[in-house]
Amino acid sequence: MSSSKFQPLSMFSLTLGSLLLSQSLIANELNYRDQAQLHQIAKAVSAERIGQDIQTLVNFGTRHTLSETQSPTRGIGAARRWIKAEFERISKQCGGCLEVIEVSDVISGEKRIPNPTEVVNIIAIQRGAVEPNRMVMMSGDIDSRVSDVMDFTSDSPGANDNASGVAGTLEAARVLSQYRFNGSIVYAALSGEEQGLFGGKILAAYAKKQGWQVHGVLNNDMIGNITGINGVTDNTTARIFSEGTRVTETKEQARVRRFTGGEVDSASRNLARYIDTIADRYIPNLDTMLVYRLDRFGRGGHHRPFNDAGFSAVRIMETNEHYDRQHQDLRTENGRVYGDTIDGVDFDYAAKLTALNAVSMASMAWAPAPPTAVKISGAVEASTHFTWQQSSDPTIAGYRIYWRYTSEPQWQFSRDVGKVNQAILENIVIDNYTFGVAAISQDALESPVVFPGDVGAFE
Template sequence: MRRLIPVLLLLSPAAMAQHVPPPAYNPQLHAIGTAPSAERIEADIRKLVSFGTRHTLSETESDSRGIGAARRWIFEEFQRISRDCGGCLEVRYSSDTVSGETRIPDPVEVVSVIAIQRGTADPNRYVIMSGDIDSRVSDVMDAVSDSPGANDNASGLAGTLEAARMLTKYKFPGSIVYAALAGEEQGLFGGKILAAEAKEQGWRIEAVLNNDMIGNSCGIDGICDNTTARVFSEGTRAVETAEEANARRFTGGEVDSPSRNLARYIDSMARFVPNLDTMMVYRLDRFGRGGHHRPFNDAGFPAVRIMETHEHYDRQHQDLRTEGGRIYGDTIDGVDFGYAAKLTALNAVSLAGMAWAPPPPAEVKIEGAVSADTTLSWQRPSGRQASNLAGYKVYWRPTTEPQWTRSVYVGNVDSHTLENIVIDNHYFGVAAVAKDGTESPVVFPGAAGSFGGY
């Protein structure tokens, strides 16, 4: 009687690796998801509030008041974090002089602080976490009155500092940038300046996570909720050409821009943060309002806004006062530090997952019209960029589903056919998978979903 030999035993080790998927996830993500300290975040917010005002047009010479003192303290704090990791951060200013604008009529140097944790294998691929330095009161041009900006946006900046403290304990193939951006309230100028620098220097930006107000858990709607975060993302790329828009009309992609699939990625990473869920909001930002992710979207980079779910408008952009028993002002007593720590963890696991993963697949294409089968193809990176690449996972979902619901690991190949899955009834995408199980965001086929090339 002949003995049956399993087919995998007939394959070479390299061929077998094609069929064996990597781990489901990197277990270190669980540790990162619980690492942020509410106490350290509180200390940073209190320090930022102590500068009195951080208005973009405020004092720059004082050591204790104004935006100049604040940005110098942030620079020194990043340097302290770098010393603790053996000099792993490149800390510098990002600045330009702005004038002739509605909210900056006279020449003012807008100065942001950035710290780069350089990747070990793919250093020109970046994921960015940002928070804003500046604050304001009711009059956007009032650079003198006390403007604590405890939640808007000392909370987002404190989260960025805390993420740097945590993630500099690890090494990643891709680079992570921690950005303290200035000039947000005066017209998103810090983001515009950094996005322009990134384009000029040829950065391959995979993601920008803009954190603007992550510490208010009780809203003006009367709801207190410390278990949900919102993620805002644009539906179609701001830089889409007329030709690309016409192609999208016939192939889909209105809800699958790289920013939208970045939001889905963040939503999936929330599983590593205890007692936190996300609300994906299919809009660039809150209705008629803006934030520092928009300049990156405008430059063609994937970017989203992460923030609290229930805002309290009496605590935003208000002079410090009490009227008719109603308290106005963005003071520290309105900040939930534990909640800010959770949203910081959401950022941290998302940054770590993307920085550990290989770059998202490039040139993703799809075909399958008038066929029972659907075929996807893509480009693979080479050299050091592929050093941790295990293979690829193909995803699909019904067109009305908000999240990717089905997937199959297909190995280290550059194409795959899904048999008896009709292209007309689903949306499709491809993610790169690392040897440790971390994945890139899913890439939708064509220009509508492209994260860029290698």
């Protein structure tokens, strides 16, 4: 499983010309193997089913967190019962492969939830066969709102914000439940987002209490709009928001980071890079934009509570938002139409982003877990040294070291080092690059890249 000696990788001559040529060759030799099953998963996502689910959610009239809970046809209570029943129906079709549960808490005394209100998340867990406690999660928000955040009686269809995210989560469960994975996949329909991100806070606390190893939360909030208020219509791009350094970083970790780097290599950032790579390889006509920010300027989403808990989490969404279709009373003023109605949702685009989620989660769940305890050294040396913790995962075939120029957004160069727990890149000076390590399965599926130290750790 491991080597008692460092494994030197002598691949470069010492001339600058040879160095650049060698790096160019390595950049084109990332040892990538195309995965037919991931293409199949992408193709299996149905725009028609997503459209039907969005319509069903819209038909509940309002899904405001404070809305009706007893009615069988209106309000958030009816919506979450339908979502739970749908997860149970999906589970029945795969022989009971999903654990469908409610994760809830009573919230009160808050600005937007002044009176005791049960905030209920509907969760479906597809347990992995090898590491059932290792999780990757897709989430969408059940609740909706109009202009007044406390108005829980007016019609609030919330077609794009965020029936599209819930519909995508349901569709991902339909597709991925037909497969078995090494790690677990969690499908989460969260409540209370518009009132203060309470559903995410509740689930993040639950995940910690259960000891889940959450290696990625893919929060989908508005994945169906293709025409922005800027006049741009675009169904070929999407944004992935990711935080930089963890908000949970200690003063000592910040001190170390100041001298070793990693400001753009948190686990969340490398999760975003992973999803971006998946888009390039498996989702036709989709280019994802890596946005180096927690969320949109001054705004928030349901991935943030998971970031606050120290987990890697990102937001996936459309590129061009239409603010007339967000948080608006249904009305027409001076010929201008307001409201988040279903006619503003492009089902094919929502399916494309759902496929991105499904393929990303499948790839992570089939691949080994990201390496742990990754360390790097090489100050005032000609070479760079790596160590990481030996894993007991039987699916691991080896490890891959990645590096890039510090100013580059994506990994440029890589080298397989075998089934070891330490290695050396000879004549690659640590000062000039950013580095990371990924685990590779016997089927050539790989984990997200882990930047060395506490900054980049997934656990």
